Amino acid sequence: MSTNSAPSSATAQPELRGQFPQVLLATLASAVGFWAWMLIAPIQKYYSEGMNLSEGQISLMLATPVLVGALGRIVTGALTDRFGARKMFTVVLLASVPAVLLVALAGTIGSFVLLIVAGTLLGIAGTIFAVGVPFSSAWYEPKRRGFANGVFGMGMIGTAVSAFFTPRLLSGLGYFGTHLFIAGLLVAMAALVWFFLRESPAWTPNAQPLVPKVMGALKLPITWQMSFLYGIVFGGFVAFSTFLPKYLTTIYPDQVDPVGAGTRTALFAVAAVIARPIGGVLADKFGPKVIALISLAGIVSLAYIVGQQPEEGILTGTVFILMASAMGLGMGAVFAWIGPSTPPEKVGAVSGVVAAAGGLGGYFPPLAMGATYHAETNSYALGLWLLVLVGTFALVVAGMLRGSRDKAA
Template identity: 45%
Template structure:
């Protein structure tokens, strides 16, 4: 079941991440401004984020055996629209809006995996599930080369076929954990009740920094590298894929460390080191080796923090609200990835450099580290 869920997360995230690697291509072909480009690559992120709230609540009610195939099938439509139809800025925005549905698969998988594992193993299991983020890396690795070889529609058609195949397999093989009970109450009532839980809001802020930072870099790094370091599109996509792979590999490590010790110290260390790496990136030193070290450190720490965050969800979220909590926390993570590309585009348009953007990232990371060690540590203590 863990393998099936991870594959579903992987394929849907691959679809969700298809626009970002083609950002420089869209900018050149459609004469987009930096702000327009930032909006184009960020729109799927915000929709995939906000959509996790109802999808997580629906998963609590209907189960992943229904929701995984449903989300996968519906994501095929915008995938083909962007690949085969969209030929203007407005059409890319429309397609990207609905393509964001692929990002909601995360809110299906977390409560599903959580229910199959004992509490002592949930951090590791959710970290392994989180490796489905590798769909973003595959998009970064392959989208440009596939588009150059088979035309811009090539990667979109391929992913649409994979989504259809997964939907069929999931419907046949996927099984919800024994004893799963649908919660009472309407979707709106349960969502409001979940928002009132203090730990939900705390976890949302943590994930906005951890996963949001990862998403922001995965969608905007190709543009940053081509703009600031004059790399080719293929080279920028390849380096972005390396960033994503490291972040994905670090995610189960963060979950495992959280099972071994506790998520709070793991998160605090990750955000502190991430802040230091952002300071290094703000200096805009040579890409090799210092710049590369800074970005890879950000990848490892943000990935591990994402795994540790959901290890904390498994410890503190009420059992009947894991899907709802996941939806809200996951939405916050995606929203955390929506705003940085816009900020980076605005900063570059105003100053001709990204220094202020990286400085703001460093300040945010340090602030969240302090918040985690303070209020979050007290709230997650036994008996709190």
């Protein structure tokens, strides 16, 4: 047995050379996918005014891509285990192109029904996250997977890019030109992935059928535990990234215009993106449970402050940035928790389910915010109180879970 193990241990490290550039390329692909996924939200005012949409219609328009992007991650994660990230990144990026063009057509002809159909297809772009998690994990040893998934998680910067650049492209290139540009970017990124991305030598295909694989993941307690926590931290991030432009222009109509709202949303997303790898590294060092508790405590306290609707300015901006940072820390902690707590052959399936739960967590808040909006007082306070209550419950649940620091060491 010793003669067989020696060569493998000697060659394991050289085989993983070039791991960081590979994860960075995957991160860039994820960023482009996130940009496409969040294409509608930054310019929601274009649709709401052009189509004369109600609060409920706006909420549905914003939430539809999130729902499909969430549920689709289960399938995408399992398919990545079978076919590899290189193929799946390419497929997801190219499959997002028709969706982007269909959104362009819907906005051009002013069809809300077609926009919902297009938004449904746009959710394909959001499934890209489930491709990169098993890919990044396979490139790093278990004790550094919090770092690896934290770096890949920075692909969420695509949300910030979308919030910042999409309204500006709309002004510079026009509506249809903006969508053509993003479609071209998806094609270019797919080409880069196809020619330069390579699978980790540690990765092996798993040809187990999708349904048994997902059912196997659902039988693990860690899947349900992390799905709930990720539904709060990532779901909250997606919900605010989607709804924040609408929230700011509604609550502070005299101080914030669509471009300004996009800038603030971009800063929100950047804060979460920066915090995510920090959360992964801290989770590797101190244990994911500790970082998750800090994250949830921050989300609860800051959501309470937002619910008070403070005057727009430095306080409001600081609170949103701190909330995004707390969510980012939690995202890094949750995926650092998954790695050492999950059988290696099930990491892709579990990650897909957890990622889906996170996206699903971002689906309901915009609908809840639209349904609980009080027009007479111009307030979303009730919806924010729901976040405080759910976050408090998650804090209690996380405190009761068994930590995995001993397994991660």
